[in-house]
Amino acid sequence: MKKKQPLVTVFMAAYNAERYIAEAIKSILNQTFTDYELLIANDGSTDKTLEIINNFQDKRIRIISNDTNRGLLYTRNVALKEAKGKLIAIMDSDDFSLPDRLLVQVTAFKKDPSLALYGGQAKVIDEDGKEIGIIQESETCPELLKIKLLFQNTFVHSSMMIRTAVFKEMGGYQEPFAEDYDLFLRIAHRYRVANSKEFIVLYRSHGDNVSNTVGEKIMQQLLPIKGKLLARLGYVPDPDFEKILTNPYIWPDVPVEKYKILYTSLIIQNRRSHILNPALLENYIFQKWYEVIMMKGGINTVVLFFSNPIFQRELATFKQVRKTFKRSIKKLFIRK
Template structure:
């Protein structure tokens, strides 16, 4: 029997998700765009997740049950084999998708055949689905997004749609933590990626969010991810440089001169390879260099501020210059006491 493949596979990994999964599933079934399958992998849940899923009688839902809990990376990679759609839309089992999400994403891919990955904005809701705020705005300027992605994740995972062929090309998720950021970063080094200014999902903030329960592990896992990135673009990949690209001011063992070396190397690399928009990269690195000096510069802050090729007069404001001079003077006075 021939099965007509849908355009989109909406992929949902679920583990002990009984509290929220009904709302998540209904938010997909109620999409204005209807040419999809909803592929749900129940990752060995021990609560009522399985019973709730069985209560849905919609032929678009396809359920796979892991015999035991395998974890997110393993479970999400089931989509490598099982996804039937031309596109994979990620949906977390505790979030909600807004009704026009899939329609907007499909339109974007149809308009831009070169696009590999497309996400959107997210509101935050509590356990009772009450709006409590917004996730920091996901960057929509493609060139700016690509540069910012060097330093932090610029996508809301449960808002993203990816071309299935590209998801498979990159072997899906590869890390136990921050696996989404690692995947997006790898894709963005080769293909065009983007974000819509529209709200695609409501992200549920509760006590069991992985970002809350595994925050320290996620930060540590980012270091080897940044290490792979630095090696890929041909730069030194020391632990210090990985830390600078991960969370600049979290570490006490990184010197200001290591910041200087990495920022210079990134600028020189881009002059040769033209991977990033020159002006955007220059401005972001200038701002990060200024912040690093304010945090770590000490008495040499004013002198270091003018380091070439990092310093550019067009990005320097009177306020920044005054603050750097103030930082140097205070440090000198403190050292003489």
């Protein structure tokens, strides 16, 4: 009899993860949802990672070992060929999935056939597993999530579940260092994405996190990713536009006029296409615009504040108006 394929493949990439991987594995084996396989890709570890994995005698665990260290991008894409489940749950080897994590996500996919990508909330733990905070980036309103995703990553990578067919259609991870954000952007451009309101993972913060060790390289990679995003939206290449959509968002070398051009274009283009919720997008851009002109508007701050179509009369507060007047007057006297 042909063996029944699991509904979910939990995929874990591991390299020299001896300190935390046992906890990560246990958190998956203790899930309340049980129709899954745990696929672990060992990326040529030189410590006791493989030995620790082999100590777990569970038929749901399947191990793939690279002959040498191939890097995170290559190893994460092992799931493209090896995943047997219709859904892929991402699990980083230093994080921890809460017991109902898979159940919460599978339930969401069963309820919504259009859903392609589903994450959740994460609490931050330190090296010893002590809770030290909450990741605040996981927007739960699907419409607002897509808007924020233009500017920043609104998902916790280790909380993600993706339809396997969509993951393969996208060609998996493609960009080094910011590969997760790039993948999420490509999926969100075509499909419905969302985040659960529930806490489903514990994200471990420590000195060896990729975001800590290659932060500058991630920053260098984000601008080209934003360039490809803008190209998908129909824009010609423009380094200033790439920066406007990238943290720290308010760049000293980007003139305020370029912000106005891009923000105006996004609003007008979306009013025609309705790809994003117009009201939410225009609210979000208006708040961004206010921050920009307060930093870069100079004596023209108050005039720029009322720029159409960015200005939103129903959203503007008396406090904002007062501050723009004060900023313009202050800069005028400084100039004199």
